[in-house]
Amino acid sequence: MTAPAPSPLARPFPALPDIAGVTLRTARAGYKDWDRADLTLIELAEGTAVAGVFTRNICCSAEVEMGREQVTLGRARAVVVNAGNSNAFTGRRGRSAVEAIVAQVAQYYGCAPSDVFVSSTGVIGVPLPQDKARAGIAAALVAEPCGWKAAAAAIGTTDTFPKGAGASALLGPVRVLLAGIVKGSGMIAPDMATMLGFITTDAAIAPGFLQELLTKANASTFSCITVDGDTSTSDTVLLMATGAAGNPPLESWDSPGADAFYAALHQVCRDLAQLVVRDGEGARKFLTVRVTGAASDESARIIGLAVANSPLVKTAIAGEDANWGRVVMAVGKAGQPADRDRLSIGFGGIWTAREGEPVEGFDEAPVAAHLKGEEVEIAVDIGIAEGTAMVWSCDLTHGYIAINADYRS
Numbered sequence: 001m002t003a004p005a006p007s008p009l010a011r012p013f014p015a016l017p018d019i020a021g022v023t024l025r026t027a028r029a030g031y032k033d034w035d036r037a038d039l040t041l042i043e044l045a046e047g048t049a050v051a052g053v054f055t056r057n058i059c060c061s062a063e064v065e066m067g068r069e070q071v072t073l074g075r076a077r078a079v080v081v082n083a084g085n086s087n088a089f090t091g092r093r094g095r096s097a098v099e100a101i102v103a104q105v106a107q108y109y110g111c112a113p114s115d116v117f118v119s120s121t122g123v124i125g126v127p128l129p130q131d132k133a134r135a136g137i138a139a140a141l142v143a144e145p146c147g148w149k150a151a152a153a154a155i156g157t158t159d160t161f162p163k164g165a166g167a168s169a170l171l172g173p174v175r176v177l178l179a180g181i182v183k184g185s186g187m188i189a190p191d192m193a194t195m196l197g198f199i200t201t202d203a204a205i206a207p208g209f210l211q212e213l214l215t216k217a218n219a220s221t222f223s224c225i226t227v228d229g230d231t232s233t234s235d236t237v238l239l240m241a242t243g244a245a246g247n248p249p250l251e252s253w254d255s256p257g258a259d260a261f262y263a264a265l266h267q268v269c270r271d272l273a274q275l276v277v278r279d280g281e282g283a284r285k286f287l288t289v290r291v292t293g294a295a296s297d298e299s300a301r302i303i304g305l306a307v308a309n310s311p312l313v314k315t316a317i318a319g320e321d322a323n324w325g326r327v328v329m330a331v332g333k334a335g336q337p338a339d340r341d342r343l344s345i346g347f348g349g350i351w352t353a354r355e356g357e358p359v360e361g362f363d364e365a366p367v368a369a370h371l372k373g374e375e376v377e378i379a380v381d382i383g384i385a386e387g388t389a390m391v392w393s394c395d396l397t398h399g400y401i402a403i404n405a406d407y408r409s
Contacts, residue, residue: 009278009286009374009394010161016148016179017166019200021045021242025143026154029136031084031122031129037154039136041143042079042198043109045242050076050117051211053218055235061088062095063118066102067236070114074207076240077115078105079198080137081155083183087120087128097128104137119196119236121183122157152181155196159185160279165271169203169264171257174247176203178268182237184276185227195276197222197237199268203261204243206251213262214239221269224301224391226308227280239265277392282399285317287392288377294387295337304391306334307380314396320371322364324352327378342383347371355383 022044026037052071054064070076080101087094098118106113120128152162166179184195205213214237222237243249250258278286289307294300307313310330316323324345331338341356348370351359370376376395 004160006161007279013149013162013164016164017177019179020202020244022200023145024151025140026146026150027136027139027143029132038083039140040081040151040154041140044076048076049074049207049210049241051214051239053237062098063120067117073114075115077109077111079117082120083155083157084122085126085128086122086124088124090127093127097130100130101133108141121196155183159183163275165268167264167267169260171247174245176245178264180268182272185279185281197272199239201241202245203241204247204249205241206249209251210241217266217269221273225273225277226393274392277394280394282397283394284397285374285376285395287317287394289391291380291389293382295385296387297389299336300387300389303331303334303336304389306330308391308393317376318395318397322347322367338382339384344381346379348377
């Protein structure tokens, strides 16, 4: 299987810090006909705290079902990520495959099965082959440690480039580090997280507060991206804190350094989320939709997603056409409070319609020039209150059809 050419919107993989208490390994289980690692093992120090957000898709995988249960206990010792087979919609066989993986890894580390998390991504409706999983895990457990870039490449499916992000924060006299990877390219819609993401930190953080931090960061990052409006059956984002930095544990927003850590976490989540959009299947343009003047921030987010998910808007962006009428349509169908006669639409900082009617005599040349670039911005001012949101998406091209028409071949 030939690796796809990198997206024109790709970004170089950054230099990410080693996180004390985290060891990365990869192996080739052979879930698909490709000559590459497709199983990633994240080994975590004993006592690592964990938080997670998961897809709301009703037809979720056994991995998601078990992860939801496990994350409530707040601890993790290892994460196994399988690429090429989502193990979703596979009934008892799917659950059995995950339980076998968990048992194998838990026995090796001498930990509780609930401390081993599993994520799988790829084709839906094909049971995960237990023999390949068993052999792949056995190889990963004794493999030489690898770096973040290798781990990021191994968790991808239709991804065209590995995705990672890092940050640091000062918690009093202690500097803590964060590093994370994500995979995602298609079947991306913001009904929680819409891909697989794994973020680690050496900070000491109480599990309950760790969950609060991730849930809050997710709401304005991973839940504000969309490629095609389809929410995967396997979506998972895990945040793991080893505590190796030795800082006084963060237990609430009142803990010294809590705001600084959240700012760093939000930056990592935002960077990872935007990288997923930049690798949107067939994408040629990165789209930012800024919504202001809505009834609430959540209302603004819903309106922004209606615009970003509209095939008519996305194809207009692909065709470099400032068709603001399609944006008006998308706002009107969002089901949120709006007033037609207060609505304003703009592209690249230039208003094309203001307060319910076209801007008379506006110069279309700079708008056309803006749409020819790789970074496109649509502004939507609802004009009724103070709610704001920012949503990220991409254009819809022939490439998306080609990729998904041939996905199982």
